Amino acid sequence: MRDSDEQIQNIIRLKRYETPRDGYFEDFLDEFQRRQRSEMLHRSSIGLLVERVGTWFRELGSIKWVAGAGVAYATLMAGILLWPTGSTRSDDPNRAPASYEGGTPLPIEAPAVPVEESEVSPGGQKF
Amino acid sequence: MSTDSVKDSDQELVRLAQEGNTQAFDELVVKYSPRLYGLVYHMTSNKEDSHDLLQDIFSKAYRSVKRFRGKSSFYTWIYSIATNMTLNFLKKRKRRSTWSLDVMDSGLQNDEAMIDIGHAANPRHQSDVNELQKKLNEAMQALSEDHRTVVTMFDIQGIPHAQISKILKVSVGTVRSRLFYAHRQLQGHLEEFIR
Numbered sequence: 001m002r003d004s005d006e007q008i009q010n011i012i013r014l015k016r017y018e019t020p021r022d023g024y025f026e027d028f029l030d031e032f033q034r035r036q037r038s039e040m041l042h043r044s045s046i047g048l049l050v051e052r053v054g055t056w057f058r059e060l061g062s063i064k065w066v067a068g069a070g071v072a073y074a075t076l077m078a079g080i081l082l083w084p085t086g087s088t089r090s091d092d093p094n095r096a097p098a099s100y101e102g103g104t105p106l107p108i109e110a111p112a113v114p115v116e117e118s119e120v121s122p123g124g125q126k127f
Numbered sequence: 128m129s130t131d132s133v134k135d136s137d138q139e140l141v142r143l144a145q146e147g148n149t150q151a152f153d154e155l156v157v158k159y160s161p162r163l164y165g166l167v168y169h170m171t172s173n174k175e176d177s178h179d180l181l182q183d184i185f186s187k188a189y190r191s192v193k194r195f196r197g198k199s200s201f202y203t204w205i206y207s208i209a210t211n212m213t214l215n216f217l218k219k220r221k222r223r224s225t226w227s228l229d230v231m232d233s234g235l236q237n238d239e240a241m242i243d244i245g246h247a248a249n250p251r252h253q254s255d256v257n258e259l260q261k262k263l264n265e266a267m268q269a270l271s272e273d274h275r276t277v278v279t280m281f282d283i284q285g286i287p288h289a290q291i292s293k294i295l296k297v298s299v300g301t302v303r304s305r306l307f308y309a310h311r312q313l314q315g316h317l318e319e320f321i322r
Contacts, residue, residue, distance in 0.1 A: 007321045008313050010240035012282040017232040025160050
């Protein structure tokens with residue numbers, strides 16, 4: 001088993017001899033450089049700005065979390081302080097709740113008058 | 128050159144590349160393109176796909192190099208990028224699997240394993256390099272992608288188990304187990320070459 005395993009490894013290892021043509025890797029580097037240059041030229045200025053801001057933010061390290069928390073806190077406090085608020089005091093006559101004045105109060109519940117079963121026909125008519 | 132000095136020179140090149148020195152990154156391309164080409168090529172069995180994929184791999188590495196913090200070696204980092212991108216590519220390519228193979232180097236004829244095959248009992252196999260290449264590729268492509276990855280790294284490229292486990296982010300035991308099952312499957316495909 002061990003012997004055949006080694007034989008398999010030796011045979012598979014022959015694939016190392018499958019190699020690209022001479023000069024392939026020099027051409028590969030040339031093409032890579034051309035591609036990088038054209039990528040740089042085509043990248044928009046906004047893309048560059050986003051990338052730079054992203055890189056700057058990443059380079060901040062752990063400070064970025066402190067800064068982020070500070071900005072979030074400041075935004076929250078500014079929101080609370082600047083939120084438009086009106087007077088809600090109960091002694092303000094203009095904002096007093098509307099009250100029911102005058103008139104007859106409505107009965108809370110209609111009087112329960114028992115209806116006898118014999119008074120009502122199956123069709124609902126009274127005899 | 129010792130492993131430490133390789134690591135140091137990589138670190139220096141990476142540092143320069145992170146500062147925007149394109150020549151430093153070019154040196155990394157020169158240094159790693161043959162090995163990464165081997166990885167991608169043996170995984171795909173297609174030289175045109177390997178070429179395009181390798182360009183994409185280095186482009187991605189170039190864009191991401193500023194984020195490389197050196198927690199692993201540059202070698203492990205770029206190998207991980209190459210492996211992930213190749214596996215993603217193979218998932219998309221599933222339906223199309225045409226081969227386009229590189230030529231076997233003449234050194235093959237002097238390799239001990241090749242001489243062994245040449246002297247094997249069955250004369251049909253003697254010196255038939257094309258046939259051998261075809262069989263090897265059939266056997267490799269019959270493996271699952273995970274198995275093919277470890278066979279490529281360990282058997283063809285000679286990367287140690289521990290290094291493979293770091294690149295693939297799996298345990299050494301998993302690497303060994305994948306190799307064991309891959310070899311068993313390969314034996315079935317290549318038994319005519321085994322004496």
